[in-house]
Structures are given as structure tokens and as C-alpha cells.
Amino acid sequence: DGGITQSPKYLFRKEGQNVTLSCEQNLNHDAMYWYRQDPGQGLRLIYYSQIVNDFQKGDIAEGYSVSREKKESFPLTVTSAQKNPTAFYLCASSMPRGGGSGANVLTFGAGSRLTVL
């Protein structure tokens, strides 16, 4: 079955540690995204990538880093510079529609919940 796999599902981190969240997709989608979800705030965009070896900052990129070395993979590193990292992180992918012919419909993974101790 095609889909997006996020791991780990739950992660605990001590203050000052970097952690990396994995996101793998087998949908052959070009674009991938990372969102952060906090209670009552909806989804906020951290980073997105439209092609391999290229990515752009979203609305809340500070304290995060990403890489896109393969089409299927878009890992997110939460660095110690992120002041409030406890949240639910969602990875998504889409097949961009060229020429303004429509919106990018996102397919989401099941999410990773990060808790800082």
C-alpha cells in the first residue's frame, strides 16, 4: 500500500539534545512537507521541499533543519535551538500541479509526538 511512514511514533528528548524524525513516502510524490501541530493552533508549516536537494523555510523554521537527498525521504531534525519543541509533528507529501491548474492536495503520515523532559 502506498503511503507515508513516520518514525518514531513517540519520542522523548532531554533538553539540549538534537533529535531526528524520519519521514518516508512511496507515493512517488515530488513535494514533501513538515508541519507542527499544537493544541488549539492548527498546523503550522516548518519546512517544505518541492524537489530533491532543494527545500524552503515555512512559517516557523527556526530551530529546525531538514535534508532532501532522496525523493522518498525528508527527515526533520529538531535542534537544541528550538525553545519549545514539545508538539505533534506531521509529515505530508503531494504531487504539485503545474501551471496553476490546482491546489496541492496533501497526504499525511500518522505523526510523531515529541516530548521534552
Add this chain to the structure above:
Amino acid sequence: QKEVEQDPGPLSVPEGAIVSLNCTYSNSAFQYFMWYRQYSRKGPELLMYTYSSGNKEDGRFTAQVDKSSKYISLFIRDSQPSDSATYLCAITTGRRALTFGSGTRLQVQP
């Protein structure tokens, strides 16, 4: 002012009721409108997608868009306990990543 405003709820209704979920937006350039459903501790899944003013129906679900008022709605007829979830509106110009509302938590009581 947020680009997309959505009442967070929670909204509690009895089984069989008609549910109305709403979002307002500020940017008239938005032209693609979606509703995602998110069960607890899961990722969101696409429920409805529209790009024009008017209604779109899919089974018990109807999405309504009023571009003149910058107002979108999702109606659920004959609501079921399995509809209990958080519903997120998502809007885009088509050239940007989606902008999400904060989500409305719905509880359908059996």
C-alpha cells in the same frame, strides 16, 4: 489577524443531528478550499476539495464556499459517532503551501 479563522469548539451533538462547521478567511486570493478530518493521535485525511463558490456534495458531507463573504462551511447530515474527530479547513492560492485553520473538535453522542 490570522489568515484563516476557525471556531475550535468543542462541538457536541446527538447522533443523527446536522452539523455545521465553518471557517472565515481574509485573503481574497485564496481559491482552493479543503476540509480534512483528523482522528485523535492520527494524521489528517482529506475529506472534501473545492475550488469555486457553491456547494459540493459527497454522501453525507456537503462543502459550501462563499467567496464574496470569504466564508466556507462543511455540513454533515445524519451525524454518526464515527464522525467524532477534529475537522480542519485548509485554504491556498494554489501557488503556496496550505494554510490551515485551528480545527474544530466534534463529538457525536450516541
